[in-house]
Amino acid sequence: MFLNGIHIFLSDIKNSTKDMLPIIAVVAFFQIVVIGKMPENLISIIIGICIIIFGLAIFIRGLEIGIFPVGENLANDFAKKGSLFWLLLFAFFIGFSTTIAEPALIAIADKASIISGGRIDSFFLRLSVAFSVGFAISLGVFRILLGHPLHYYIITGYIIVVITTFFAPIQIIGLAYDSGGVTTSTVTVPLVAALGIGLASSIKGRNPAIDGFGLIAFASLTPMIFVQIYGIIVYNFFDIETTGKIATKVIAAVTKDSQFTFLKILIDFLYVAKDIIPILLVIGFFQYLIIKKPIPHLPKVSSGILLVTIGLYAFILGLQLGLFPIGENIALSLTNMKNVQLIYIFGFLIGFSTTMAEPALIAIASKANEISEGNINSLILRISVAIGVAFGISLGAYRIVHGDPIHYYIIAGYILVIIITYFAPKYIIPIAYDSGGVTTSTVTVPLVAALGLGLAGNIEGRSPLIDGFGLIAFASLFPMITVMGYGILATQISKRRK
Secondary structure (H helix, E strand, O other), X not given: OHHHHHHHHHHHHHHHHHHHHHHHHHHHHHHHHHOOOOOOOHHHHHHHHHHHXXXXXXXXXXXXXXXXXXXXXXXXXXXXXOOHHHHHHHHHHHHHHXXXXXXXXXXHHHHHHHHOOOOOOHHHHHHHHHHXXXXXHHHHHHHHHHOOOHHHHXXXXXXXXXXXXXXXXXXXXXXXXXXXXXXXXXXXXXXXXXXXXXXXXXXXXXXXXXXXXXXXXXXXXXXXXXXXXXXXXXXXXXXXXXXXXXXXXXXXXXXXXXXXXXXXXXXXXXXXHHHHHHHHHHHHHHHHHHOOOOOOOHHHHHHHHHHHHHHHXXXXXXXXXXHHHHHHHHHHHHHHOOOHHHHHHHHHHHHHHHHHOOHHHHHHHHHHHHHOOOOOOHHHHHHHHHHHHHHHHHHHHHHHHHOOOHHHHHHXXXXXXXXXXXXXXXXXXXXXXXHHHHOOOOOHHHHHHHHHHHHHHHOOOOOHHHHHOOHHHHHHHXXXXXXXXXXXXXXXXXXXXX
């Protein structure tokens, strides 16, 4: 038993190392070859990368034995209970509780508050996004129960986003589009996916591959609508004094002390655990007070949740020590070099490499491979998503450099998504829509946000508030196109072989 555990752990470490190699290669190439010097804190960066590899391995293992079983069991129990009210309420609170404390959302909201001079209130922005995600998960669950095709809902949502954009103030549009990408965190994605797949598996006539996916797509879509409505209200009906003077807030991710004392490590670990506690409270309430039955295999599930917490903490700690400092340094150096081609190349490569190492995408790709019985290759799916993110970030960087309005690009992208949807095989559409949400999480958001705001802050005539936000939206949009393209290509190859 012990030897088997060691073998599994070493296998997880091997897979995590393989996932991190593209990021290491891109960062090393730009730092050594393009910039032409070694970073000053090289030892700290190496240690940070090693911690990331360890954290990623522990995190994925914890998902397998903790988060996935709990989500799927709850979905099964709610399906048997047959109470629509409690199921939709559970879906709402899972979406709300996992979003309100999302670290990536907190960082983006605080940054927006500072840049807007307090006009955009950090807390109310987070509240708008969390409420929209709760609504989205409930709506997605309702769709699974009715068995409606996903793309009808998503296309309707895109139309509402576009209509809302023409009424929203220009200061909020990029931020609203980015809000859809930062809501789906590394913990949220597997739990929500497990809920959808478990529910689709429990209902007669539903296909887990076609009906089970899609909840993440809803959670990425509705914040764009709600945040634009929030912006319309704030910029048209309130003045700066009533929206709160909080421009003096400092983003923890930017001002974090580099000295990691034992006390600081403990505080940071508790901070990560705090993000998971609301999820556990929601699960505990519905499991014991509504379903009224204990969690199956509780010791095993508890150990899995503990591994998820430890793995997520180690992952974030490694990012702070290793990837964030060197990523921000490279972005700043490339901006100062005034070579836009290098910026586009860096955006493409960093988008590809960070996406390949994204824990949420790894988990979803593995699940897609499992329930499709091998029809969806997890590695090819991840590569398809990574190519979409890479292209999206490069195009988004091009937009910032040239100062074009973001909504022209996003609307054109939505039109392309709608067209490709009608040619894509049914089994790939929900996974493609979900892919837009799982790409922008723990690894990608901070690096991409730093690149966008760095470009807008260093290019004359650009506004960080208007132009700096939006790269995350590009990174969420184009994977939907590339994944459906993968589905179309795979179907054509299969037909030719037959």
